[in-house]
Amino acid sequence: MSRDRRHDFPELPAVETLRDAPYDARGVTLDVLRLDRLHPLWGGNKVFKLLPNLHRAEALGLRRVISFGGAYSNHLHALAAWGAEHGVQTVGIVRGEAPARPGPTLRELHERGMHIRHVSRAEYRRRHDPAWVGEVTRELMPALVIPEGGDNAEGFAGCRELGHSIAALAGGWDVIALACGTGTTLAGVVAGSGAYVLGVAALRDAAGITACAAAHLAPTVRRFRVLERFAGRGFARIDAELAAFMAQFTQRNGVPLDPVYTGKLFLGLHTLVGEGRFPPGTRVLALHTGGLQGARGASCGRILPAAHAVPL
Ligand SMILES: Cc1ncc(COP(=O)(O)O)c(C=O)c1O
Known part of the structure; x- marks a missing residue:
């Protein structure tokens, strides 16, 4: 145990x-x-970073979780799978324009019900800037925002x-x-x-x-x-x-x-x-x-x- x-x-x-x-x-x-x-x-390592974050969302009564990653992100992949299984709505802010032919990770994010928002690589560089994060997530609130890679106190x-x-x-x-x-x-x-x-x-x-x-x-x-x-x-x-x-x-x-x-x-x-x-x-x-x-x-x-x- x-x-x-x-x-x-x-x-x-x-x-x-x-x-x-x-x-x-x-x-x-x-x-x-x-x-x-x-x-x-x-x-x-995903379960160790995600679980405390997801418990925090639960404790705050939030049913939506937003996070960031690239088109092959392990972090978003794990988050989408968790959300699908536990009835938590997930949103992925994904680096780069939507590809004409999405790869397997992006396809599975879609299949697991993750709402994907593609942002340009230039915009994505601002992922650690609270003002930009506030802007891209504003209309998705209320939600728990987890930084790229689950790099926060809970992770x-x-x-x-x-x-x-x-x-x-x-x-x-x-x-x-x-x-x-x-x-x-x-x-x-x-x-x-x-x-x-x-x-x-x-x-x-x-x-x-x-x-x-x-x-x-x-x-x-x-x-x-x-x-x-x-x-x-x-x-x-x-x-x-x-x-x-x-x-x-x-x-x-x-x-x-x-x-x-x-x-x-x-x-x-x-x-x-x-x-x-x-x-x-x-x-x-x-x-x-x-x-x-x-x-x-x-x-x-x-x-x-x-x-x-x-x-x-
Ligand atoms: C498979 C794998 N190993 C290692 C890491 C590195 O973890 P960290 O970002 O905590 O350094 C990651 C990214 O989260 C990952 O997906």
Whole structure:
């Protein structure tokens, strides 16, 4: 049973130890917590960020929830699924004009009854500006507005509970590793687990992610580091090296990865282990934060030679 009974988080799946040759060769233990197994639609880190937000909406008597994301957003995908199952009306403010042929994520948002409002990429850049958010959401009120990626106090608190649950497993890990977008999950796991946390950035902005994570934490808490070097050409860009790594990793270990988050995490760990950055005897717990739905996007599946990678 999860520690936080208020939110009824699902029980964590059993930790799996991977016997992956590069780790064995360096005497490093790689354990994986398959949060993706928690639920096919809102598993991964999503349940921890969304559940406290949705409970807040309920407590405030709000039956509509608005949030933000791209056309392949895991966050909007999970929110729409939750809303459909629990009778909560959901609205997605989606980055970029409506495509002529929507990808699988957008199609499923529609199918699950999410009301989609497309905004230009220029407008979307103002998603953190309260005045703009007020403007785009005004006629949709009353509603709970959740920022992009569930990066708010509730999202952080849910991830802190995840951290507590990991600490309760008492696995003796030297480092917990996870992929970062906003840094909210990292911050929560740092706060709740008391362990050292290594973040692998999915985008080329380790400084921004670090600042965002630090904003959730007390200034004295420095038990984390965000690495940018595995972000490749940037957010949601896949190149031949990442694609080849993911295919080989999944074949060796039977663990499916997505190219936006978990692919970069495991590529990063594999590289660091190969470089001997972890002393023999190090025990690593990698969090599989889900996101497998995003791997179906046509843009994510289009593999580009690194030199020709384009923004998605
Ligand atoms: C699958 C997956 N992993 C990791 C992350 C990163 O989470 P955060 O934005 O809290 O850093 C996300 C984004 O929410 C995600 O969808």
